[in-house]
Amino acid sequence: MTTPSATPPRSTAHRRLVAVVLLVPVLAALALWAFAWPAARTAPRDLPLAVAGPTAATAQVERQLTRHEGAFEIHRYADEAAAREAVEDRTVYGAVVVAPQGPKLLTASAASPAVAQLLQQAVAQQAAGQGTEVRTVDVVPAPTSDPRGSALTASVLPLALAGLAAGAAVTLLGLRGVRAVGGLVGAAALIGVIAASLAHSWLGVLTGDWWAEAGVFGLTTLAVSAAVAGLAALVGPAGVGLMAAVVMLVGNPFSGAASAPQMLPEPVGVIGQWLPPGAGTTLLRSVSFFDGAAATGPALTLAWWAALGLGAVLLGSTLRKARTTSTEPTTEREPATVG
Secondary structure, eight states: OOOOOSSOOHHHHHHHHHHHHHHHHHHHHHHHHHHHHHHHTOOOSSEEEEEESOHHHHHHHHHHHHTSTTTEEEEEESSHHHHHHHHHTTSOSEEEEOOTTOOEEEEOTTTOHHHHHHHHHHHHHHHHHTTOOOEEEESSOOOTTSTTOHHHHHTHHHHHHHHHHHHHHHHHTTOOHHHHHHHHHHHHHHHHHHHHIIIIIISOOOOSOHHHHHHHHHHHHHHHHHHHHHHHHHHOTHHHHHHHHHIIIIITTTSOTTSOGGGSOTTHHHHHHHSHHHHHHHHHHHHHHSTTTTOHHHHHHHHHHHHHHHHHHHHHHHHHHHHHHHHSOOOOOOOOOOO
């Protein structure tokens, strides 16, 4: 009696070798494209910018700004107060105010330090050509503990990894149905509290309402973890890898966390805001620095990801029970004999 060999046939081993040799470089190229291409093509594209002042005085400023074709989306306001309100409401990233005492630039480094610096350079260069000097006022400044926004940007990857880990753990541990939902929600809530404690209480890089920030961290994590567990519940363990690829290779580099969605190539910025990392970063900025201004869109995006993911977890559990029930053998009861 011969014992079957555990070694796969030579043809199968060759196919696996070829798959590894080809697949790994393809994944490396895809990752390099996803992260390097948007970074190398960073530039303003329809970046919302306000121009405030009398029409006759602002006409020249508008002409100069529109020379950069497609760079800025001009919003017009009557005076500085209206333009400042637009910056605080996150309608625009900055404003050029034309006044008798000279031009003034309003920025919001809390919205994006990179954009604030870009506007300073662009407006100052134009003013220098006219022999004037521009005064810059940071309407909503970034916290002094994180003036470049580096800490906030660095939080995107850990939250994505935490969500992936929670979704994968629920799947690998075999949790299903209500128990899986409870595990995902509980893990996300705890991650939110821990993240807010680190970013707000310890590092001081966030300045908004503590519980609101914890809620954003938790909701962002839940959006990722629920999507991972939900897809795995419907298509099997392969769903974990598929969702991980979407979050890590698309969601992270397309989030615009280091600059702004309008600074990325089209339609990268838009796609990034449809995914949890981008929506979570935008929502965190709104909650922490702008008293919740412009928070509705990203909050709904995260809520939809979380709701659809949790719904898929419950649906997958129901379908699994139905398949198990339909495959169970049925025993026929023998008729009773009389005698």
